[in-house]
Amino acid sequence: MPYLNVVEVESALAVAANAPNNAIAQLITLPNNTWENRTCHALKIAHGAGAGRVGVYFLGGLHSREWGSCDILIALIEAVENAYLNNKGITLGSKSFTAAQVQSIVDTLDLFIFPQSNPDGRNWSMTQEAMWRKNRRPAPAGDTNTACVGVDLNRNFDMLWNYPKYFDPKAPIQNSTDPCDHDVYIGPAAFSEPETKNVKWLLDQNPNIHFFVDLHSYGELLMYTWGDAVDQTTTPGMNFLNPAYDGKRGMKGSGAYKEYLPSLDKSLVVSLATRMKAAVKAVRGTSYKVQQDFALYPTAGTSDDYASSRAFANSALAKVYGFTIEWGKEFQPPYAEMQNIMQEISAALLDFCLGVIAAPPPAAATAAKEAVAAHD
Numbered sequence: 544m545p546y547l548n549v550v551e552v553e554s555a556l557a558v559a560a561n562a563p564n565n566a567i568a569q570l571i572t573l574p575n576n577t578w579e580n581r582t583c584h585a586l587k588i589a590h591g592a593g594a595g596r597v598g599v600y601f602l603g604g605l606h607s608r609e610w611g612s613c614d615i616l617i618a619l620i621e622a623v624e625n626a627y628l629n630n631k632g633i634t635l636g637s638k639s640f641t642a643a644q645v646q647s648i649v650d651t652l653d654l655f656i657f658p659q660s661n662p663d664g665r666n667w668s669m670t671q672e673a674m675w676r677k678n679r680r681p682a683p684a685g686d687t688n689t690a691c692v693g694v695d696l697n698r699n700f701d702m703l704w705n706y707p708k709y710f711d712p713k714a715p716i717q718n719s720t721d722p723c724d725h726d727v728y729i730g731p732a733a734f735s736e737p738e739t740k741n742v743k744w745l746l747d748q749n750p751n752i753h754f755f756v757d758l759h760s761y762g763e764l765l766m767y768t769w770g771d772a773v774d775q776t777t778t779p780g781m782n783f784l785n786p787a788y789d790g791k792r793g794m795k796g797s798g799a800y801k802e803y804l805p806s807l808d809k810s811l812v813v814s815l816a817t818r819m820k821a822a823v824k825a826v827r828g829t830s831y832k833v834q835q836d837f838a839l840y841p842t843a844g845t846s847d848d849y850a851s852s853r854a855f856a857n858s859a860l861a862k863v864y865g866f867t868i869e870w871g872k873e874f875q876p877p878y879a880e881m882q883n884i885m886q887e888i889s890a891a892l893l894d895f896c897l898g899v900i901a902a903p904p905p906a907a908a909t910a911a912k913e914a915v916a917a918h919d
């Protein structure tokens with residue numbers, strides 16, 4: 544069985560929203576068609592309604608060559624629907640979730656799952672150039688080099704997007720302002736791309752979303768914010784909004800700049816990431832590593848930092864805790880191995896949901912208040 548192609552991911556989403564699955568699932572049409580005029584869909588899974596339901600947002604497919612992210616999220620959707628509607632549990636290798644646990648996830652949370660956020664890029668990677676990473680924004684006029692097509696969508700979000708202004712010129716950041724960079728061109732403006740606008744739109748439309756997990760490969764890592772500098776919990780004024788630190792971010796080691804993450808936020812994200820690590824390990828013994836995004840390399844304009852930054856930049860917006868998973872050890876593992884990884888990451892995401900349900904809401908509320916106070 545091969546990876547799902549672009550059409551198959553969309554048809555799986557349609558089936559996931561049809562009877563009998565429509566008892567708990569609803570298809571969401573994203574408003575911005577891609578450069579090649581594809582329409583994207585997400586799925587909301589929830590049973591029940593009412594104020595106080597917490598939204599959890601799982602995203603996949605921003606990077607074209609990381610094929611398995613779409614397959615993971617479709618498999619997760621199918622497992623949850625099958626288990627819930629048949630009053631069964633879910634077994635993933637040696638890790639099991641009871642029927643009651645699956646029910647508590649669907650009955651308590653609003654799951655927003657957007658498996659294929661960059662269908663143009665996925666199609667190009669699957670049919671033309673396997674290692675393609677960006678979307679398919681047309682090249683600037685006159686640029687005929689094939690690398691001049693596309694934007695790195697996970698550098699196009701509005702969080703320190705204009706990195707030459709914000710980062711130390713010596714910082715080892717792997718972003719580029721060159722449209723012909725094969726991999727990491729940040730785009731002509733933050734949110735210039737229909738695909739990143741769609742990711743943002745789901746956050747804007749659903750202010751009850753407080754948790755965001757973006758799937759990538761590879762590296763066997765479970766990561767939490769921030770990506771621009773080492774986290775610190777003691778100096779609220781040293782943060783990505785403060786222009787006094789422009790030109791100083793992104794340095795490892797003795798770098799003076801560190802990014803503020805309130806201590807309650809930090810303990811919550813570390814505990815959820817650690818929970819995911821245990822769930823992955825329970826499937827077949829694989830050890831993923833929990834770490835801050837920045838430990839990989841300095842980044843700017845990424846999805847999880849953007850999601851996390853929203854409430855800091857605008858206190859009217861909902862507090863979101865952002866994560867990035869780097870699954871596996873290669874971009875396109877043989878499908879038999881990918882199926883094992885699908886089980887591992889499905890286990891991680893289901894256990895993440897149970898952790899969200901178990902997290903004491905007062906902690907999240909206090910953390911939000913603390914953050915607002917720090918930036919008002």
Ligand SMILES: [Zn+2]
Pocket residue numbers: 606609697758759760
């Ligand atoms: Zn990626």
